[in-house]
Amino acid sequence: MVSSPVLVTGGAGFIGSHLVERLIDAGYEVDVVDNLSTGSLANLRTARGKGDRGLHFHKLDIVDGDLEALMMRRQPGAVIHLAAQVNVRESMLDPVGDLTTNVVGSLRVLEAARRTGVSKVIFATSAGIYGAIAPKDLPVREDMPHNPDSFYGLSKDAVLAYLRLFRASFDLEYTALVLANVYGPRQGMLAEGGVVAKFAQAIIAGEQASILGDGSQTRDFVYVEDVVDAFYRSLEQGGGLTLNIATGIETSINTLHKEMYRIAGGEYRQPIYSQAIPGEILRSSLDARRAGWYLRWHASTTLERGLERVFEWYEATVTRTSFG
Numbered sequence: 001m002v003s004s005p006v007l008v009t010g011g012a013g014f015i016g017s018h019l020v021e022r023l024i025d026a027g028y029e030v031d032v033v034d035n036l037s038t039g040s041l042a043n044l045r046t047a048r049g050k051g052d053r054g055l056h057f058h059k060l061d062i063v064d065g066d067l068e069a070l071m072m073r074r075q076p077g078a079v080i081h082l083a084a085q086v087n088v089r090e091s092m093l094d095p096v097g098d099l100t101t102n103v104v105g106s107l108r109v110l111e112a113a114r115r116t117g118v119s120k121v122i123f124a125t126s127a128g129i130y131g132a133i134a135p136k137d138l139p140v141r142e143d144m145p146h147n148p149d150s151f152y153g154l155s156k157d158a159v160l161a162y163l164r165l166f167r168a169s170f171d172l173e174y175t176a177l178v179l180a181n182v183y184g185p186r187q188g189m190l191a192e193g194g195v196v197a198k199f200a201q202a203i204i205a206g207e208q209a210s211i212l213g214d215g216s217q218t219r220d221f222v223y224v225e226d227v228v229d230a231f232y233r234s235l236e237q238g239g240g241l242t243l244n245i246a247t248g249i250e251t252s253i254n255t256l257h258k259e260m261y262r263i264a265g266g267e268y269r270q271p272i273y274s275q276a277i278p279g280e281i282l283r284s285s286l287d288a289r290r291a292g293w294y295l296r297w298h299a300s301t302t303l304e305r306g307l308e309r310v311f312e313w314y315e316a317t318v319t320r321t322s323f324g
């Protein structure tokens with residue numbers, strides 16, 4: 001039985017907009033808080049199409065918007081907190097800006113939540129909290145040391161400590177989901193998993209894709225609908241836990257590139273290789289068995305199927321307008 005609304009910060013973004021659709025389908029009223037810095041109302045078009053009654057959009061910044069007044073008025077039972085500065089490189093250029101959105105902004109969300117009687121906050125954190133992991137320790141488990149090597153990873157890690165303290169001090173429940181490289185329809189190119197969007201756009205436009213480094217670096221690509229499912233399950237399960245949300249499978253950037261050409265069909269074009277980003281993590285994959293135990297969750301979409309859906313989406317929505 002669905003009772004109180006769910007408030008989603010960053011709900012007009014890539015992951016958020018898919019999550020909002022899922023919540024509305026399940027019968028929830030959803031309040032979206034977003035400043036539209038990287039998200040857009042266009043992302044919420046499908047959610048709106050499901051009937052206007054379930055969706056309430058609030059253009060608000062989590063750092064200086066009056067979240068408390070909003071939560072007091074709307075009385076959400078749970079808050080899913082996705083709004084963030086999501087660009088790793090930007091965090092290295094502007095660590096104060098990153099901290100302001102990702103730490104101070106998160107603290108504002110937690111403060112407003114506990115003052116207005118929200119029962120649970122579900123937080124999106126990143127594999128960047130772990131930093132570089134020795135190959136023998138892959139896929140990385142949640143209990144391994146956290147050594148973030150970007151300010152983005154550091155700010156996402158700091159919020160975990162706040163979540164624990166808010167739970168211990170004020171009884172505000174939480175679940176933190178450590179997302180691997182999420183990909184799927186509507187993804188922008190700047191976010192962590194943006195390489196899929198970058199390749200898809202290059203392939204559709206008939207251009208060579210560019211790869212930073214030699215392409216042997218690996219990532220754990222998890223499909224957005226699977227990620228949404230983990231957030232959805234966290235509404236009722238996983239209290240007090242940090243859980244990896246991933247496939248546990250390493251895929252190299254070169255393999256991804258070839259696989260995307262195979263799926264798209266058409267003439268293969270070699271990528272252009274350029275200098276690697278200094279300090280870039282070479283191998284990454286996360287062990288998601290804990291999410292299996294506590295959320296009964298596992299990634300059910302294969303990379304092949306997920307990539308097919310990405311191309312189907314471009315075919316249906318973007319190709320005609322942007323790529324002629």
Ligand SMILES: NC(=O)c1ccc[n+]([C@@H]2O[C@H](COP(=O)([O-])OP(=O)(O)OC[C@H]3O[C@@H](n4cnc5c(N)ncnc54)[C@H](O)[C@@H]3O)[C@@H](O)[C@H]2O)c1
Nearest residue numbers: 010012013014015035037038039061062083084179182193
């Ligand atoms: N995409 C991935 O691969 C990935 C991996 C790990 C973690 N995450 C996390 O998942 C969450 C969602 O990421 P995404 O990929 O959907 O990115 P996104 O940029 O599409 O979504 C972020 C949303 O937050 C909004 N926002 C940013 N700053 C805000 C502010 N100050 N106030 C209000 N709204 C603000 C943006 O407008 C956007 O709609 C983020 O917290 C991100 O760190 C994403």
